[in-house]
Amino acid sequence: MPAPLHEAHPSSPGRRLPDTQQGMRRRNLARVMHTVNAEGPLSRAAVASQIGLTRAAVSTLVDELIRSGLLEELGPERPGRVGRPGSALAVSGRGPAGIGAEIGVDHLAVCAVDLRGAVRARAVRHGTNRRRPPQPVVAELSALVEQVVAKAESEGLWPAGLAVAVPGLVARDARTVVRAPNLDWHDIDLGALLPAELALTVDNEANFGSLAELWLRDDTPLDFLHVSAEIGIGGAVVVDGCLLRGTRGFAGELGHVPVRPEGPACACGGRGCLEQYAGEEAVLRAAGLTPGVDRVDVLAGRAAQGDEEVRRALRDAGTALGIALTGAVNLLDPQAVVLGGALASLAPWLLPSLERELEQRSAGRACAVRVSRLGPEGPLLGAAHSVVRAVLDDPAAVGTRA
Amino acid sequence: MPAPLHEAHPSSPGRRLPDTQQGMRRRNLARVMHTVNAEGPLSRAAVASQIGLTRAAVSTLVDELIRSGLLEELGPERPGRVGRPGSALAVSGRGPAGIGAEIGVDHLAVCAVDLRGAVRARAVRHGTNRRRPPQPVVAELSALVEQVVAKAESEGLWPAGLAVAVPGLVARDARTVVRAPNLDWHDIDLGALLPAELALTVDNEANFGSLAELWLRDDTPLDFLHVSAEIGIGGAVVVDGCLLRGTRGFAGELGHVPVRPEGPACACGGRGCLEQYAGEEAVLRAAGLTPGVDRVDVLAGRAAQGDEEVRRALRDAGTALGIALTGAVNLLDPQAVVLGGALASLAPWLLPSLERELEQRSAGRACAVRVSRLGPEGPLLGAAHSVVRAVLDDPAAVGTRA
Structure with a gap:
């Protein structure tokens, strides 16, 4: 079956999870993450009432998300409410981070965004990339990625994936730059040039820019x-x-x-x-x-x-x-x-x-x-957030850091 | 929440069924219908292996679909195969039918299509509708619908809904013709003019024509x-x-x-x-x-x-x-x-x-x-098949005829 054409990125398998008990569990993990992300901090009971599952079912899901480092407990809620005091849940600021990168015609930029949407690290190099071959450009970008990842790790985060915005047409494999006229690049497989240890998604800068508009405004x-x-x-x-x-x-x-x-x-x-x-x-x-x-x-x-x-x-x-x-x-x-x-x-x-x-x-x-x-910041932010969204959309696909 | 913009028609609620046990059952009923429709006649065991559910689970779903008149048993399979002989299942040729209608500039047409995709009744009236007011045109269309429904009922079918193709822009309520320049119709609610007992979907003729291409070729x-x-x-x-x-x-x-x-x-x-x-x-x-x-x-x-x-x-x-x-x-x-x-x-x-x-x-x-x-037949066939598809997509939403 061909990949669906109207969908979130390949990095986001949560969109088409199989219709089984296991698939339902994964979708419910995603619903808990999205609910806490949008409305948190929330108690387990509040999450349960928001998504229409039992308190017991939500507790099981929440425990799994805490173990994976995607949610954290903020401590007991203020007293004076009816029932056993619950602990408020928030999306973790120390779990996975999305690494966004941009290959511009006149600059390179990399940033790390945590699950809460905060930019936690950033690096930029100015200077033209016009008609430069891809190898040295990507080598410079990799150095910036390393720098940003090191900074993120020093704050307890770990990179959940790398998304790269490029000024050109990208194939549906989300790796190959088919044509970037202002760089003079044709059929360049960025996957072969970038560090293999990070899950990679390459996309057109306008695509990431539009996703940033959608997600951040x-x-x-x-x-x-x-x-x-x-x-x-x-x-x-x-x-x-x-x-x-x-x-x-x-x-x-x-x-x-x-x-x-x-x-x-x-x-x-x-x-x-x-x-x-x-x-x-x-x-x-x-x-x-x-x-x-x-x-x-x-x-x-x-x-x-x-x-x-x-x-x-x-x-x-x-x-x-x-x-x-x-x-x-x-x-x-x-x-x-x-x-x-x-x-x-x-x-x-x-x-x-x-x-x-x-x-x-x-x-x-x-x-x-x-x-x-958002102006010119859009593509870089969209790239980093696409990794974060993929984690929210399918939390079960993200292991804890080895 | 606004209606999703990229979706099958409002008549097709099966597309966004809720993520509960009940929703899963409805989706699995749809998978059984689509599998038998695409590959049938099939035994229960063959359906089970196609969709990856147990034989027992499939039998429960199949029994429900037979009770609703959507599937029928063709009798025992030919002997000589291993195990207890199963009964081959087929989509029913006597259950619900989709009624399609077309308001053309120079003609009116109505047809009935059964779940197997066969056209079982048809009626046409030639003559211009240019600048005629909607009431007499829709009254003539309703007479043709009645004629086609009577013919379908005489063959044991019952109408699951009516879909009308019009040469103009249709609002997302799937009832209102916002603008049909060649008829000189503006903001006409066809729902108020057509018989209320049939679930109604109105759409642009090119939309139904494209769906016919998609479904029938x-x-x-x-x-x-x-x-x-x-x-x-x-x-x-x-x-x-x-x-x-x-x-x-x-x-x-x-x-x-x-x-x-x-x-x-x-x-x-x-x-x-x-x-x-x-x-x-x-x-x-x-x-x-x-x-x-x-x-x-x-x-x-x-x-x-x-x-x-x-x-x-x-x-x-x-x-x-x-x-x-x-x-x-x-x-x-x-x-x-x-x-x-x-x-x-x-x-x-x-x-x-x-x-x-x-x-x-x-x-x-x-x-x-x-x-x-398909040429000029496309819109009428697309309309009738849209009703049929809605039944296949959410069989649980279709009651048996009272």
């Missing part, structure tokens, strides 16, 4: 289209709280949606793709700046200072985004479009023309456009 | 984009075997994807939408024919006879479809695009330009384009 809808831009234009489609992955893992490629079919030729083989109007290079050129020297982040500064050429370039980019998004909104009917990454800081100058286009072209069918508050 | 992939055309252009997105519905139920609206953003004005408020190039009216005009007098089905005849004007019009429509589909394929990364409805019969003249456009614009990322063999 209470007001993110369950159905949205995430659009971000650094060097290229990234997109990700979230449906009912899950990433839409596509047959080969390439879903969400908004940058090559045709905006003007007879427009300028694009490196992808097409003409008039969105990247030809709203990609970094196109916008910098249209604003009279020099791609490769100036970066997208100078645009916000210039626009804020009232630079009319920059503002016009951003207005036109917003129009192109609006045209491409009209098609996407018609196809997907999402609750919202979320602008992330560098687009978030450019929103004041992109949004008016973008929203006008979307409104006029889809009378009554348009959807809200929102601006991400 | 063994070679349909689990991830595809379905494109059809009658009067308008219909689209439906199937991901991992489920329809993508969208926040408001409007997902799959391919007809209003911008193809040339500065192109002709469209009734939707946009410009240069796909319907302006590949919709019936546009193609008939481009072919020198008269919309409203000639219909899309004359095009295939003329093209086959070598009419150059018609062939050119279809070539141009294929180009426009290719541009719109490039964007859709980039976003969704489906395994295939399936051309259905009237587009199926026009495929020989549409496909060359459509595929050329898709190939050139998405180097290495294009997907196969296939032609439906």
